Amino acid sequence: MTAPEDVTDRRDAAPGDDIARTSAPPAPPDAPATGRRIGSVEILAGLLVLLVVFRNPLAALVSAPRLQTWTTVFVSVLVQAVPFLVFGVVLSAVIAVFVPRSFWAKALPRHPALAVPAAGLAGVVLPGCECGSVPIAGSLIRRGVTPAAALAFLLSAPAINPIVLTATAVAFPGNPEMVVARGVASLIVAVAMGWLWLRLGKAEWIKLPARPHEDGSRLKAFVAACRHDVMHAGGFLVLGAAAAATINVVVPESWLQTLAGNEVLSIIALAVLAVLLSICSEADAFVAASLSQFSLTSRLVFLVVGPMVDLKLIAMQTGVFGRRFSVRFAPATFAAAILVGTGIGAVLL
Amino acid sequence: MNKQAQAVIMLLFGGAILKASLSDLYLRYVKEGLRPFLIGAGLLLVAAAVLTLWYDLRGKAQAHGEHHHEPKVGWLLLLPVLGLLLVAPPALGSDAAGQAGTVLTAPGTDSDYPALPAGDPVDLGLLDYASRAVFDDGRSLTGRNLRLTGFVTPGPDGAPMLARMVMSCCAADGRPIKVALSGEVPAAVPADTWIQVVGTWTGKTEQDPVNDAKVPYLQVKSWQEIAAPKQQYE
Numbered sequence: 001m002t003a004p005e006d007v008t009d010r011r012d013a014a015p016g017d018d019i020a021r022t023s024a025p026p027a028p029p030d031a032p033a034t035g036r037r038i039g040s041v042e043i044l045a046g047l048l049v050l051l052v053v054f055r056n057p058l059a060a061l062v063s064a065p066r067l068q069t070w071t072t073v074f075v076s077v078l079v080q081a082v083p084f085l086v087f088g089v090v091l092s093a094v095i096a097v098f099v100p101r102s103f104w105a106k107a108l109p110r111h112p113a114l115a116v117p118a119a120g121l122a123g124v125v126l127p128g129c130e131c132g133s134v135p136i137a138g139s140l141i142r143r144g145v146t147p148a149a150a151l152a153f154l155l156s157a158p159a160i161n162p163i164v165l166t167a168t169a170v171a172f173p174g175n176p177e178m179v180v181a182r183g184v185a186s187l188i189v190a191v192a193m194g195w196l197w198l199r200l201g202k203a204e205w206i207k208l209p210a211r212p213h214e215d216g217s218r219l220k221a222f223v224a225a226c227r228h229d230v231m232h233a234g235g236f237l238v239l240g241a242a243a244a245a246t247i248n249v250v251v252p253e254s255w256l257q258t259l260a261g262n263e264v265l266s267i268i269a270l271a272v273l274a275v276l277l278s279i280c281s282e283a284d285a286f287v288a289a290s291l292s293q294f295s296l297t298s299r300l301v302f303l304v305v306g307p308m309v310d311l312k313l314i315a316m317q318t319g320v321f322g323r324r325f326s327v328r329f330a331p332a333t334f335a336a337a338i339l340v341g342t343g344i345g346a347v348l349l
Numbered sequence: 350m351n352k353q354a355q356a357v358i359m360l361l362f363g364g365a366i367l368k369a370s371l372s373d374l375y376l377r378y379v380k381e382g383l384r385p386f387l388i389g390a391g392l393l394l395v396a397a398a399v400l401t402l403w404y405d406l407r408g409k410a411q412a413h414g415e416h417h418h419e420p421k422v423g424w425l426l427l428l429p430v431l432g433l434l435l436v437a438p439p440a441l442g443s444d445a446a447g448q449a450g451t452v453l454t455a456p457g458t459d460s461d462y463p464a465l466p467a468g469d470p471v472d473l474g475l476l477d478y479a480s481r482a483v484f485d486d487g488r489s490l491t492g493r494n495l496r497l498t499g500f501v502t503p504g505p506d507g508a509p510m511l512a513r514m515v516m517s518c519c520a521a522d523g524r525p526i527k528v529a530l531s532g533e534v535p536a537a538v539p540a541d542t543w544i545q546v547v548g549t550w551t552g553k554t555e556q557d558p559v560n561d562a563k564v565p566y567l568q569v570k571s572w573q574e575i576a577a578p579k580q581q582y583e
Contacts, residue, residue, distance in 0.1 A: 040354035047427070048361075055435050062436055069445050071438035073521050076378030078429045080519035082366055083386035086393050171517075223400045230394065231355050234362070235422030238429060248521060253449045254559045283518025290524050292454045293560055319422060 066249060074245035077312070080280055081131040081237055088132025089233065092139035093225035097218055104145045112146045116194030119149035120187055123156030130158035130281055130307050131237060131316065135229045138208055138320040147206060152194030155333065158281040158307040159186035168303065171285035175296065177348050178303075182285075185304045185344040189337050196332065207322030236319035240312025244278035247311070251276065260293040267298040271338050274306035281307035297345030304341035309334045350423060356401040362426050363394025365433040373579055374433070377440040379519045381580070440581040443502035443540040446512040446525035450560025453479045453526060462489045470494035470547045474583055475513045475526045482550055482565035490550035497528065497567065498578065501535060501542045505558050509535055511546060511567070516582040526583065529555055532569040546572045 051058070062071050108115040126133065137154035141147050158164065160183050172178040209232060259269040270291065279287055284306045288299040309330050318326040350358075369375045370387035379387070432438065453476070462485045465471050473495050481489050499513040502525070511530060514523040531551065535544055546569050553566040 040350040041357065044354045044357055051431060051435060058431075059436055062438070065442075065444040068438055069441060071432060071436055072377065072441055072445075075429060075432040075436075075438060076520035079366065079369065079375060079378045079387065079433075080383065080521070083383065083390040086390035087386075090393065167517075219400075220404050223397055223404065226393075226397045227352070227355055227359065227401050230359060230362075230397065231350075231423030231426070235425045238425035239422070242428070244521065249448075252559075257560060277521070279522050280518050283522040286517035287522045287524070289454055290450070290452045291560075292562065 070245050070249045073248045074241050077241040077244055077278070077280075078238065081241070081312070084132040084280075085135075085234060085237060086230070088135045089226055089229040091132070092135040092229060093222050095136065095139040095143055096225045097222045099143065101144050104140070104143055108145065108149060112148055112198055113195065115146055115149040116152045116198065117191045119145075120152040120156040120190040120194065123153050123158075123160055123187075123190065124162070126157040126161055130310070130313050131233075133157040134313065134316045134320050135233050141206065142208060146198075147201065147203070148194040148197040151197055151329070152190045154190075155193055155308050156187055156190035159183075159190070159304070164281050164285075164307070167282050168285040171289040175349075178296065178300065181300050181344050181348040182303050184348070185300065185337075185341050186307070188344070189304060189308065189333070189340045192336055192340070193329075193333055196336075205322070205325045205328060207324065208320070232319055233316055236315040237312055240278060240310075240315035243311040243315070244276070247276040247278075256291070257293065263295060263298070266294050267301050267338065267342055270294060270298045270302040271305045271334070271341075274302045275310050275334065277306075278310035278312045279306060296349040297342060300345045300349060301338055301341035305334060305337040308337050350421060352401055352405045355423060356398045356405065358423060358426050358430075359394050359398035359401070361430045361434075363391045363398060365430045366394065367391035369433050374437060376580055376582075377438070377520070380516065440577075441514045441516075441520050441523045442500055443512065445514065445523060446500075446502045446527065448559075449524050451479070451527040451557045451562045451564055452476070452515045452524040453483060453562050453564075461485075464489055465493055470496040472496050472498075475499055475511065475528055476515060476583055478550075478567070479526055479528060479565050483554060483563045487550040487552060492549075494547055494549060494570070495567070497546050497548075498575070499528070499544070499546075500577075500581075501538050501540055501544060502527070503540055504529060509538060510564075511544070513583045514581070523582065527557065527564050529553075529564050529566045530569050531566050533571060534569060535572045538574070543575050543577045544572050545575050 062068060109118055123133075126136075133154050136157075137150045140150040140153065165179050165183055168182055169176060169179045209228075256269055256273070259265045270288075274284070277287070284303055288302050291299060291302070294302075314326055314330050317329065321329075366387055369378075370384050370391060375384060375387060462481050465473070471493055475497055478490070478495065478497055481487065497511060499511040501509045502512040504510040504527075509530060511528045512525045514520075515526050516523045530546070530548075531553065532548060535546075538544065546567065548567045548569040548571075551566045551568040554563045555566070556562070557564050
């Protein structure tokens, strides 16, 4: 998929282009362009024709069992995430277009240190998984919410909402304390990361992608915000899903077996596994339940890390907040989640 | 990528999601309960694409031909479109089942297993059979003819086992439930063939080498090949 991008890129950057556009404003913009440059629509059309023509060889290419498993996992991670992505994108466009800035000033405590736990607790009401919360947090920052509070919301929303906690209770029928431990540990990590951002975070680490400015009706602005976020967050979601599918297929579960005996190693192993597998937060409890050879504390760490740091989230955060942000935020959150998860596990489980 | 190309990609993406969720294709990847949300999301994507096209074409007519640098990463959304419309990979099968340990986990409390419904043979899910066999010592299974449905997967020693994938959200969290077979074992049946097995409970168990969980045996009386069921996950 890189080749066609390069083509558009070079054509876009061609110096003649600008001159042509500025020197002939009265002419319909389509007429000169279609004559001499290949636009992305043409590339897209060509690609699609090629895909349809080479459909059978392509299908044969992925018929090896392992590759087929990869394709199934890749497609299913995406299909599963689409409703949450669309829901998150629509909600973030609503925040961007219809909710006035002044609302957030009134809704959250004025002092940032208090706004962080308030935003963390607000995550309870968003019944979704992590794919939706990334564009929402981006939109909140854009609308003037202090980044620390938006980040606390970003971390807590996928972990402590009622659907996820119910799923955890169903997956661990004999251990109701698991639900409490998960909720408490996740909320502590989210708030701690928010406060950490207040102390150490720098505003320039967050680079939100430029949203197109749309003049005209609110609906037009709303559609533009939706389109932009779907293409952006969705594209990074595809990257993350591909990575997660690869790990799912390449790493056999039997490797874990040898680590389960050692408590420290098993905590680290399950924390890393949570990052690599990128399972939706509504389902990870069932996977944790099936990792029965591991201790409850290490499985709690799996449940705390998963909704906050995983491959598809890192990809999406890089897309929405920028690379300088994600290289700092993801490792810090990972460490905090392991520490808090282990501590809460030692106390409650 | 300009807005029209983005609109077309969104249209394809939303269309692929709609096609998968309006047919039974989506059942290979996610739970049945997600269907209304998939349809809703697909419709929203299509609507956003149509509105984008409409605004863009109308904007062009008013000679607002400004050019935006739009996210190139959006091109990647063609991959799932390709996956859903052209490849449409099958539900997880024996390859995935061989990689992961059987999903059987101990019930939390001393849950009592209700008596099996009437019927000879009586249909039973693999997970149900395995937990009754392992955690209830087969009490509710003795003396009954049982019919189990699943696909054939080679066990650790190469002998055919009966398996089914258990899915809680999407195929990424799919884990196998395995039942070993003795008696009239369906030998020389290729992996991933769906079969229906009639047999009786036996006290024999073995350990799944992947996660040390117990795998119960079923004493097979007869078996037959069947077409893959609509809902392949348990």
